[in-house]
Amino acid sequence: MKLSEEEKRIGKMLRGIINQATSDGQPLYPTKLRLKKMHEMTLGEVGIVEHKGKKYFEIVLNTQPSLEMTMIHALTHELGHVRQWRLDELSRDNNHDAEFGIHFAHVMRIVGEN
Numbered sequence: 756m757k758l759s760e761e762e763k764r765i766g767k768m769l770r771g772i773i774n775q776a777t778s779d780g781q782p783l784y785p786t787k788l789r790l791k792k793m794h795e796m797t798l799g800e801v802g803i804v805e806h807k808g809k810k811y812f813e814i815v816l817n818t819q820p821s822l823e824m825t826m827i828h829a830l831t832h833e834l835g836h837v838r839q840w841r842l843d844e845l846s847r848d849n850n851h852d853a854e855f856g857i858h859f860a861h862v863m864r865i866v867g868e869n
């Protein structure tokens with residue numbers, strides 16, 4: 756499948772994020788990205804792929820998720836903020852901290868059940 760100029764630009768930006776998020780050596784294997792038209796209720800998926808005896812993570816992102824799927828994902832994120840919001844919220848250094856992760860995961864579990 757031929758990628759449009761827009762998809763190439765987005766792919767480059769996404770690979771930059773992957774490089775920054777994996778450069779500390781945390782993941783077990785190198786991470787590769789593939790853009791693909793998938794079922795519209797999927798945002799993306801990840802798995803381990805083996806090629807010529809080498810393993811790597813392959814993240815596949817859907818180039819055409821439905822508006823519904825995109826909004827569910829955004830809602831999950833924002834509900835994570837709603838759940839962790841404190842009375843003195845503005846004194847928080849970083850609102851995408853580990854506490855946010857716990858609330859995000861809680862909402863993700865509910866989304867998965869619906």
Ligand SMILES: [Zn+2]
Nearest residue numbers: 832836850851
């Ligand atoms: Zn946020």
